[in-house]
Amino acid sequence: MILNGKELSEKRLAIVKSEIEKTDLKPCLATVIVGEDPASQLYVRMKHNACGKVGIRSVGVELPGDSMTEDVINAVEKLNKDPAVHGILVQLPLPRGIDTEKVIESVIPEKDVDGFHPLNNGRLFSGRPDFVPCTPGGIMTILREYEIDPAGKKAVVIGRSVDVGRPMAALLINADATVTVCHSKTQNLAEETSKADILISAIGRARFVGPEMVKKGAVVIDVGTNHDENGKLCGDVDFEKVEPIASAITPVPGGVGPMTIATLMENTLESARRHANL
Numbered sequence: 001m002i003l004n005g006k007e008l009s010e011k012r013l014a015i016v017k018s019e020i021e022k023t024d025l026k027p028c029l030a031t032v033i034v035g036e037d038p039a040s041q042l043y044v045r046m047k048h049n050a051c052g053k054v055g056i057r058s059v060g061v062e063l064p065g066d067s068m069t070e071d072v073i074n075a076v077e078k079l080n081k082d083p084a085v086h087g088i089l090v091q092l093p094l095p096r097g098i099d100t101e102k103v104i105e106s107v108i109p110e111k112d113v114d115g116f117h118p119l120n121n122g123r124l125f126s127g128r129p130d131f132v133p134c135t136p137g138g139i140m141t142i143l144r145e146y147e148i149d150p151a152g153k154k155a156v157v158i159g160r161s162v163d164v165g166r167p168m169a170a171l172l173i174n175a176d177a178t179v180t181v182c183h184s185k186t187q188n189l190a191e192e193t194s195k196a197d198i199l200i201s202a203i204g205r206a207r208f209v210g211p212e213m214v215k216k217g218a219v220v221i222d223v224g225t226n227h228d229e230n231g232k233l234c235g236d237v238d239f240e241k242v243e244p245i246a247s248a249i250t251p252v253p254g255g256v257g258p259m260t261i262a263t264l265m266e267n268t269l270e271s272a273r274r275h276a277n278l
């Protein structure tokens with residue numbers, strides 16, 4: 001079975017749209033982008049497009065690539081204080097030289113629709129999540145909508161990043177899975193991944209996960225957005241070879257990526273609701 005993130009994201013976006021139309025909420029997402037990385041510009045554009053589709057207002061702050069940490073924090077603090085702004089997203093990665101942790105901590109947790117602030121992280125890890133990071137949040141929505149219950153299953157996450165691997169592990173723990181987190185220092189990765197009932201790959205290497213790493217009947221979730229040697233967009237998983245042995249698998253494109261954006265819209269709507277005490 002192919003887990004159609006594109007289709008599911010459209011369904012979720014339609015729900016967000018109708019919720020906004022039903023209320024007189026005027027949700028607003030602010031994005032902050034530093035420098036001119038074309039991939040980051042593309043992602044931010046996609047987020048603004050999604051806002052436009054569902055009726056979320058969006059404002060974009062663009063700072064030069066040679067900005068100092070303080071400049072970025074100043075921009076964030078303006079948005080913190082602006083009552084019309086409900087969500088703040090600082091596009092990552094930030095240019096080298098900028099203290100990413102400091103910038104993330106400058107976003108007030110109430111507007112942290114990315115779920116990257118340590119307070120929201122801590123809440124997630126203590127089992128009382130508030131804003132959940134959009135990629136792992138979107139993956140949990142995929143699992144729920146396709147009625148894949150992680151409870152009691154063995155889940156293996158490859159990657160331990162703050163934006164994907166770590167919160168993914170926390171969400172799966174909260175959903176009663178038995179969770180293993182693998183990373184660059186893991187010895188015998190294939191031995192670990194082959195035990196997974198649910199395998200989540202967030203490595204960032206084109207077609208790295210082959211069939212020898214996957215148990216027959218496993219659910220395979222591919223977070224990778226890579227380009228292969230021909231410049232073709234592909235995931236971490238060798239889809240052609242893994243799809244036949246998986247019971248369910250997300251494609252790239254059209255899997256996790258669109259769900260990331262849909263979850264960002266949901267988080268922004270939720271923030272606007274709270275702001276209005278609805």
Ligand SMILES: Nc1nc(=O)c2c([nH]1)NC[C@@H]1CN(c3ccc(C(=O)N[C@@H](CCC(=O)O)C(=O)O)cc3)C=[N+]21
Pocket residue numbers: 043046089090091092093114134135225233252253254255256257258259260261
């Ligand atoms: N503060 C912050 N929050 C993020 O959520 C964040 C970020 N920084 N930095 C970069 C990553 C990456 N990311 C993606 C979102 C959508 C797709 C997506 O929709 N991809 C399409 C394909 C798009 C294409 O054609 O390249 C798909 O998979 O179908 C991919 C990647 C959000 N990120």
